[in-house]
Amino acid sequence: MCQVCNAALARGTLDFCLCSAPVTRAAFARIEADLRRREFLGGTAAVLGLFAGFGLAPEPAHGQGAGQPILLTNLRHFDGHTLTMQGGQDILIEGGRIAALIPAGQGPEGARRMDCGGRAVIPGLIDAHWHATLVGVTQLQAMTGDIGFVHLMAGREAGATLLRGFTTVRDTGGPAFGLKLAIDRGVLPGPRILASGAMLSQTSGHGDFRMTSELPRADGDLSYSERVGVVALADGRAEVLRRTREQLMKGASQIKIMAGGGVTSLYDPLESLQFTEDEMRAAVEAAADWGTYVCAHVYTPQGIQRCLRAGVRCIEHGQLADENTVRMMRDMGAWWSIQPFLMDEDANPRTDPKQRTKQEMVSGGTVQAFEMGRAEGVNMAFGTDVLMNPEGAASQGRQLAKLTRFMAPLEALRMATGAAGELLALSGARAGYDGRLGVIEAGAMADLLVVTGEPEEGLDWLDRPEESLALIMKGGTIVKEAL
Numbered sequence: 001m002c003q004v005c006n007a008a009l010a011r012g013t014l015d016f017c018l019c020s021a022p023v024t025r026a027a028f029a030r031i032e033a034d035l036r037r038r039e040f041l042g043g044t045a046a047v048l049g050l051f052a053g054f055g056l057a058p059e060p061a062h063g064q065g066a067g068q069p070i071l072l073t074n075l076r077h078f079d080g081h082t083l084t085m086q087g088g089q090d091i092l093i094e095g096g097r098i099a100a101l102i103p104a105g106q107g108p109e110g111a112r113r114m115d116c117g118g119r120a121v122i123p124g125l126i127d128a129h130w131h132a133t134l135v136g137v138t139q140l141q142a143m144t145g146d147i148g149f150v151h152l153m154a155g156r157e158a159g160a161t162l163l164r165g166f167t168t169v170r171d172t173g174g175p176a177f178g179l180k181l182a183i184d185r186g187v188l189p190g191p192r193i194l195a196s197g198a199m200l201s202q203t204s205g206h207g208d209f210r211m212t213s214e215l216p217r218a219d220g221d222l223s224y225s226e227r228v229g230v231v232a233l234a235d236g237r238a239e240v241l242r243r244t245r246e247q248l249m250k251g252a253s254q255i256k257i258m259a260g261g262g263v264t265s266l267y268d269p270l271e272s273l274q275f276t277e278d279e280m281r282a283a284v285e286a287a288a289d290w291g292t293y294v295c296a297h298v299y300t301p302q303g304i305q306r307c308l309r310a311g312v313r314c315i316e317h318g319q320l321a322d323e324n325t326v327r328m329m330r331d332m333g334a335w336w337s338i339q340p341f342l343m344d345e346d347a348n349p350r351t352d353p354k355q356r357t358k359q360e361m362v363s364g365g366t367v368q369a370f371e372m373g374r375a376e377g378v379n380m381a382f383g384t385d386v387l388m389n390p391e392g393a394a395s396q397g398r399q400l401a402k403l404t405r406f407m408a409p410l411e412a413l414r415m416a417t418g419a420a421g422e423l424l425a426l427s428g429a430r431a432g433y434d435g436r437l438g439v440i441e442a443g444a445m446a447d448l449l450v451v452t453g454e455p456e457e458g459l460d461w462l463d464r465p466e467e468s469l470a471l472i473m474k475g476g477t478i479v480k481e482a483l
Contacts, residue, residue, distance in 0.1 A: 078410060101441070158188055162479055176195040
């Protein structure tokens with residue numbers, strides 16, 4: 001039996017030997033330390049880390065050779081901020097980053113040249129409101145099914161997400177830490193994940209998915225969704241502090257709270273206010289102690305204003321905001337993570353009449369929300385919030401294209417690149433990734449898409465990623481190449 005597996009067996013992390021080959025003392029020390037550090041995540045994460053340590057992760061289809069730069073040539077590009085396409089430059093990639101933008105034809109001789117054929121190059125897309133673990137299963141499966149199945153479906157969906165051109169997602173609720181670890185270690189293909197962990201909800205709040213027959217709750221009782229890490233119920237400052245700190249301990253990049261009613265939940269009215277200002281402030285203070293922030297699910301003016309007074313940095317949804325509330329968001333420098341919630345074919349399916357009524361209310365406020373946010377100059381980032389809807393996951397790019405109903409195509413694209421990257425930067429060191437995201441500039445992460453389409457004219461090509469994305473690069477590694 002190998003040394004690593006023997007040590008893991010002694011601690012109870014593994015049940016059997018994974019290999020028979022000896023490892024070097026340095027490799028053993030590294031994997032041993034990692035197993036100890038991540039033991040709290042459970043056996044699954046430890047095994048994933050172990051596989052990565054032995055180099056058993058699947059190799060990417062393409063990538064940079066040892067020290068060999070990549071030079072993208074014959075292109076025009078959108079930098080993630082400037083609302084025009086730019087030409088006359090090549091993009092040099094080295095060490096997983098954009099090393100430089102250089103005049104066309106002047107790249108280093110030793111670089112691997114890739115002719116983009118005059119196509120457009122844009123930053124890798126960012127979905128600022130995604131549920132990486134919960135998107136690939138139904139609500140019944142997520143709330144009552146085998147959690148192993150849920151995680152396996154999430155792994156499959158992660159690869160599909162990356163092939164749609166989304167190289168980074170901000171996970172706004174769910175047990176995504178194991179999936180994040182597997183992707184970071186190269187065990188599975190997928191986007192970078194900035195995970196929130198379990199969504200914090202008060203009793204009777206938007207994250208309380210219990211049936212009324214499960215009430216009252218005895219001290220120490222945990223519902224299924226709590227046990228598997230979908231939500232964390234907390235009432236009072238002390239419980240909010242505890243649950244927030246638990247998610248930070250697990251590796252949360254930011255904290256997600258439920259500050260108002262929602263569409264999915266059956267028992268809380270959409271206009272209900274959830275968590276007191278003091279409870280919210282407890283989460284904000286605990287997150288700030290770790291150098292990060294709190295984002296909040298909320299729709300109504302009263303709920304949004306309470307969040308802002310408590311120090312919440314990002315409003316999720318907010319489609320029912322009024323003008324005074326939007327100005328307050330602007331004046332306080334808050335972010336608005338907003339989704340194109342429209343009553344169309346891509347809406348999350350709702351069969352319950354109460355849920356559908358609430359969905360129609362939110363849809364009615366969507367157009368006005370986009371108009372007010374842009375008019376008042378609020379910091380806005382794009383997200384989808386496709387949730388417990390396996391069929392709807394494929395609409396991710398199409399959802400972004402819908403923003404052209406409210407703004408010019410490059411402005412919409414900025415919401416999913418440069419602007420979203422600024423929002424994600426609020427996580428600071430808790431983001432877990434060292435480098436700017438969502439932009440094409442020297443020093444930024446080399447997340448790039450070569451697209452067969454005209455981004456300045458429209459974004460409909462996002463609905464056909466298998467045809468329109470000629471190259472997908474994440475961190476300098478080529479995930480797909482069809483130039």
